[in-house]
Structures are given as C-alpha cells and as structure tokens.
Amino acid sequence: xxxxxxxxxxxxxxxxxxxxxxxxxxxxxxxxxxxxxxxxxxxxxxxxxxxxxxxxxxxxxxxxxxxxxxxxxxxxxxxxxxxxxxxxxxxxxxxxxxxxxxxxxxxxxxxxxxxxxxxxxxxxxxxxxxxxxxxxxxxxxxxxxxxxxxxxxxxxxxxxxxxxxxxxxxxxxxxxxxxxxxxxxxxxxxxxxxxxxxxxxxxxxxxxxxxxxxxxxxxxxxxxxxxxxxxxxxxxxxx
Amino acid sequence: xxxxxxxxxxxxxxxxxxxxxxxxxxxxxxxxxxxxxxxxxxxxxxxxxxxxxxxxxxxxxxxxxxxxxxxxxxxxxxxxxxxxxxxxxxxxxxxxxxxxxxxxxxxxxxxxxxxxxxxxxxxxxxxxxxxxxxxxxxxxxxxxxxxxxxxxxxxxxxxxxxxxxxxxxxxxxxxxxxxxxxxxxxxxxxxxxxxxxxxxxxxxxxxxxxxxxxxxxxxxxxxxxxxxxxxxxxxxxxxxxxxxxxxxxxxxxxxxxxxxxxxxxxxxxxxxxxxxxxxxxxxxxxxxxxxxxxxxxxxxxxxxxxxxxxxxxxxxxxxxxxxxxxxx
Numbered sequence: 001x002x003x004x005x006x007x008x009x010x011x012x013x014x015x016x017x018x019x020x021x022x023x024x025x026x027x028x029x030x031x032x033x034x035x036x037x038x039x040x041x042x043x044x045x046x047x048x049x050x051x052x053x054x055x056x057x058x059x060x061x062x063x064x065x066x067x068x069x070x071x072x073x074x075x076x077x078x079x080x081x082x083x084x085x086x087x088x089x090x091x092x093x094x095x096x097x098x099x100x101x102x103x104x105x106x107x108x109x110x111x112x113x114x115x116x117x118x119x120x121x122x123x124x125x126x127x128x129x130x131x132x133x134x135x136x137x138x139x140x141x142x143x144x145x146x147x148x149x150x151x152x153x154x155x156x157x158x159x160x161x162x163x164x165x166x167x168x169x170x171x172x173x174x175x176x177x178x179x180x181x182x183x184x185x186x187x188x189x190x191x192x193x194x195x196x197x198x199x200x201x202x203x204x205x206x207x208x209x210x211x212x213x214x215x216x217x218x219x220x221x222x223x224x225x226x227x228x229x230x231x232x233x234x235x236x237x238x239x
Numbered sequence: 240x241x242x243x244x245x246x247x248x249x250x251x252x253x254x255x256x257x258x259x260x261x262x263x264x265x266x267x268x269x270x271x272x273x274x275x276x277x278x279x280x281x282x283x284x285x286x287x288x289x290x291x292x293x294x295x296x297x298x299x300x301x302x303x304x305x306x307x308x309x310x311x312x313x314x315x316x317x318x319x320x321x322x323x324x325x326x327x328x329x330x331x332x333x334x335x336x337x338x339x340x341x342x343x344x345x346x347x348x349x350x351x352x353x354x355x356x357x358x359x360x361x362x363x364x365x366x367x368x369x370x371x372x373x374x375x376x377x378x379x380x381x382x383x384x385x386x387x388x389x390x391x392x393x394x395x396x397x398x399x400x401x402x403x404x405x406x407x408x409x410x411x412x413x414x415x416x417x418x419x420x421x422x423x424x425x426x427x428x429x430x431x432x433x434x435x436x437x438x439x440x441x442x443x444x445x446x447x448x449x450x451x452x453x454x455x456x457x458x459x460x461x462x463x464x465x466x467x468x469x470x471x472x473x474x475x476x477x478x479x480x481x482x483x484x485x486x487x488x489x490x491x492x493x494x495x496x497x498x499x500x501x502x503x504x505x506x507x508x509x510x511x512x513x514x515x516x517x518x519x520x521x522x523x524x525x526x527x528x529x530x531x532x533x534x535x536x537x538x539x540x541x542x543x544x545x546x547x548x549x550x551x552x553x554x555x556x557x558x559x560x561x562x563x564x565x566x567x
Contacts, residue, residue, distance in 0.1 A: 052428060074424075074428055075427045075428075075429075075430050075431055075432045075433070076432075078427070078428060078429060079430050083428075083429075084428055086428075090422045090424065090425035091425075092417065092418050092426075093421055093422075094421060094487075095417060095421065099414065099417075102414055103414045103418045103426070104430070107429065107430035111411075112410060115411070115414075151425075151429060152428075155429055155430050
C-alpha cells in the first residue's frame with residue numbers, strides 16, 4: 001500500500017485531564033476536499049492546531065507527503081506546504097490587503113517583485129484585487145475571510161486547512177465562497193475543511209469525517225455521514 | 240508618512256551646511272547629541288516600533304559599543320577609533336545572545352526581561368573593575384579640538400542608520416518584522432520563522448546602537464557605567480524619542496531626537512540662562528508632561544499623527560481643535 005498524501009494516526013491531545021482529541025485516525029487523498037464536522041467543542045479546531053504545530057501532540061502522529069509533522073514548528077509546516085486559515089480571522093491590521101498577502105507570498109522567495117506579482121495574482125484569483133490598497137483593519141467580515149484564504153494560498157500550499165471560512169457570511173457570500181473553494185481545489189490544492197454550515201459541507205466535500213468528544217463517529221460520503229444514526233444522535237441527541 | 244525626495248535633499252543640504260553657517264561650538268555640540276539620539280531612537284524603533292519587541296534595555300548596546308571603544312584604548316593600547324569598527328559587531332553579537340534568551344517571552348514579559356538584562360550589564364560594568372575601571376570610568380584624550388569632524392561623522396552615521404532601516408523595511412525582512420508585530424501566530428502560519436526574524440531585527444538594531452556608543456566614547460572622551468548603561472538616561476530616553484516622534488515611522492525617531500535633546504537642553508540651561516536656576520530641575524517633569532500629552536492626543540507620535548495635526552492646523556476654530564488645544 002502506498003503512503004497516503006496526508007495521514008493522522010491515533011492522534012491524541014490532552015489538555016490537563018481533558019482529552020480533546022482521542023486516537024483519531026484518518027487520511028486525506030491528494031486532490032480531495034475532505035470535510036471535518038462535529039458539534040461545538042468536538043475538537044475540530046484542535047485537530048487543525050495539531051496539524052499546524054500550534055499545540056504539541058500528546059501521542060500518535062501526523063504524516064504529510066512522507067514527512068512526520070510531530071514536533072515541527074508552525075513556520076516549517078507551512079514551508080512543507082500546509083496553509084491554514086483561522087476561524088477567528090487574524091488580519092495583519094496595520095497593513096494593506098496587498099501587504100498581508102505579500103507577507104505570505106515571501107514563503108518561497110526573497111524578492112519583493114516576485115512576492116508582489118504572486119500576491120496580485122492570488123488577490124485576482126480570490127476576487128480581492130480591487131481592495132488591494134485597503135487597510136486590513138477596515139475590511140468587512142466577508143472580505144476578511146477571503147483575505148485569510150488569499151494569504152494561505154499565497155504561501156503555495158499543497159494542502160489547505162480552512163477553518164469555518166463561511167461562518168457569519170450571507171447566503172450570497174457563502175455561494176461565492178463555495179465557488180472559490182472549488183476553484184482552489186481545481187487548481188491542484190487538497191483541502192481539509194471545518195464547517196458548521198451543512199449546506200456548504202454537503203455540496204462541496206468529497207468525503208466527510210464526523211467527530212464528537214475528539215473521537216471518530218462516522219466517515220464516508222456526505223450522504224452516508226449525514227444519515228448515520230450516530231451523527232444524528234451527536235447533533236440532535238437521543239429521543 | 241513618506242517624505243518626498245526633495246524634502247530629503249533639503250534636509251541633507253541643511254544638515255551639511257549647518258556647522259559652516261552656525262559657527263557656535265555650543266549649537267554644534269547640541270546637534271551632535273541630537274544626531275546620536277537619531278541613531279539610538281531609530282535603532283530602538285526598528286526593534287520596538289516595526290517588529291513590536293519593546294526593549295527597555297538599549298543602554299546595553301550603547302554601553303557595549305562605548306566600552307568596546309574605551310577598552311581598545313585602555314586594554315589593547317590601540318586607538319579608540321577601532322571601536323567604531325568593533326563596537327557595532329560586538330553589540331550585535333551580545334544582542335544575538337540576549338535575543339536567544341529573551342525572545343522566548345512575548346509582549347510585556349520580553350520588555351521586563353530587557354530591563355533585568357540591562358541592569359545586569361550596568362552592575363557588571365560597575366563591579367568588574369579590573370576590566371572596566373568600575374565607577375572611575377574611562378577617560379581618554381579627544382582626537383580633534385574642532386567639533387566639525389565629530390559633527391560630520393555623527394551625521395554620516397545618522398543618515399546611514401536611517402537609510403539602512405529604510406532599505407530593510409522595504410525588503411522581505413520589513414514585511415516579516417511588521418507581520419510579527421501585528422500577529423505573531425498569523426505570521427508563523429504564513430511561514431515566518433518569528434524567532435529568526437526577531438533576532439535579525441535585534442542584530443541590526445543593536446549594531447547601530449553599539450556604533451553610536453563607540454562614537455560617544457570617542458566624542459565625549461569620558462564614560463562610566465552610570466552614563467552609558469543607564470536605564471533612564473539611555474534606555475528610557477530611547478523609548479521617549481520613539482514615542483514623541485512616532486513609533487513605527489521612519490522619520491518619527493529622528494524628529495523625536497531633536498525635540499528631546501533641545502527640550503532637555505533648554506530646561507537644563509534654564510532657558511539658556513534667561514530663567515531662574517530652579518527651572519533646570521524641571522526637565523524630567525517636562526518630559527513626563529510631554530509624554531502624557533502625546534499619549535492622550537497623538538498616540539502615534541508627531542510623525543504618526545501628522546495628518547491629524549495638519550487637519551487641526553487648517554480647521555481654525557473647530558470643536559476638535561479647541562478640545563485638543565487645551566492640552567498644550
């Protein structure tokens with residue numbers, strides 16, 4: 001069996017006495033949009049923070065294209081080709097939109113000219129080109145979420161982690177967001193997406209993993225997972 | 240704020256012509272001190288204003304530079320001018336070690352650590368008498384009787400420092416420094432090795448501060464630990480220069496340096512001998528009031544809030560200017 005593109009093996013994270021992620025194993029294939037769902041507090045963002053190197057892993061391991069990510073610093077994981085967005089957006093406030101994205105575009109170059117070209121391309125791709133000189137501080141939420149995606153893309157990721165990029169957006173903005181995510185995948189980037197909005201998840205994902213209390217409860221196609229009794233129970237409770 | 244090119248030409252020309260027109264050793268001396276503070280303030284600003292790592296310990300690098308020059312003369316028996324070559328690199332080296340220790344801490348904890356390290360250096364220079372001469376300090380002979388060579392040297396260092404920072408801030412480093420200031424976690428997730436780039440910022444910052452220290456030794460020809468490693472006369476003064484002029488702006492610290500030096504001298508000399516003697520005791524109080532005023536009404540400093548100041552100047556009796564005007 002060939003090694004998977006991305007693999008989490010018995011991933012476990014303890015915060016003191018609390019086990020936030022519990023022996024979670026899953027894999028993601030190259031070119032896929034993989035959804036990670038679960039009720040509030042089920043450990044989705046914690047999984048991202050483990051992949052991203054924000055939190056040290058308690059046990060288990062994460063592998064990406066043959067590299068073991070355990071113990072690597074966040075910036076090195078980014079260099080290996082994993083970009084991420086934050087659920088609570090983190091714009092570099094006293095920089096313009098273009099400067100934000102240029103900072104990310106320096107990931108694989110030393111040249112200001114190359115970084116600017118790359119950033120302009122990414123802004124065009126994400127539909128932010130007309131806002132490039134706006135201060136990141138004053139952007140409306142929809143554009144901030146787009147800026148998060150643009151910044152992650154500008155680092156040239158092979159795997160993109162999207163953490164609730166649709167939350168708080170209008171249905172119109174959500175539709176644009178879904179189109180953008182598909183476009184990113186079509187450009188050759190594999191995506192893991194955490195999202196609460198079921199309409200988005202169901203329409204965009206190839207496969208889904210549902211977790212609760214940091215543990216797997218179901219995995220499969222969106223239809224399989226949505227109709228799984230354990231998933232319905234986790235979201236709605238037992239009658 | 241971006242100064243247009245012809246502004247810079249005017250500033251450079253005026254600076255070059257100044258000592259030839261104003262043939263007063265006293266004023267030239269004032270300008271030399273101001274230029275020294277341009278270098279220290281700008282260096283501090285690179286680390287604190289642009290990179291967001293607020294240092295309360297820049298006296299360390301100033302003192303290291305000054306003692307490097309002094310010890311060249313007293314211990315190695317070579318000219319203290321060699322300190323101008325060695326002072327910067329040695330201060331940078333010490334900066335690297337201090338950064339390696341202190342950059343594990345973030346925000347106010349980093350600032351507190353730099354106070355502690357600064358005091359360690361001051362006390363070490365006092366106690367290690369076999370090396371530094373302790374409180375006796377180091378006394379040398381000045382090389383030139385005229386102030387002109389010192390003036391032009393200080394001017395060259397000041398412009399060199401401003402230009403270097405300008406170039407750094409327009410390169411990849413500059414983008415990374417500001418990203419770290421704005422959000423270190425977000426920066427790391429974009430591939431920024433925050434520890435490395437904070438260290439680079441500190442290396443450049445401590446280099447120029449050390450160079451300023453080495454110049455000070457040569458110019459003043461006397462140093463002791465309480466002067467060059469001083470928390471309030473150097474480290475805090477560097478912060479005031481930055482805050483008054485404008486933190487995170489290229490021309491803020493240079494402007495702040497001139498304001499602070501001339502304010503200090505005006506009060507120290509009791510309005511150039513025109514006022515009563517007790518006025519000279521007031522300069523620290525005036526600094527305090529000035530800082531309070533700037534923080535209340537111009538949180539970004541004079542250069543940082545320049546547009547706001549200009550609007551106030553042009554709108555004659557607007558409600559906003561009336562309320563802000565009271566503070567002055």
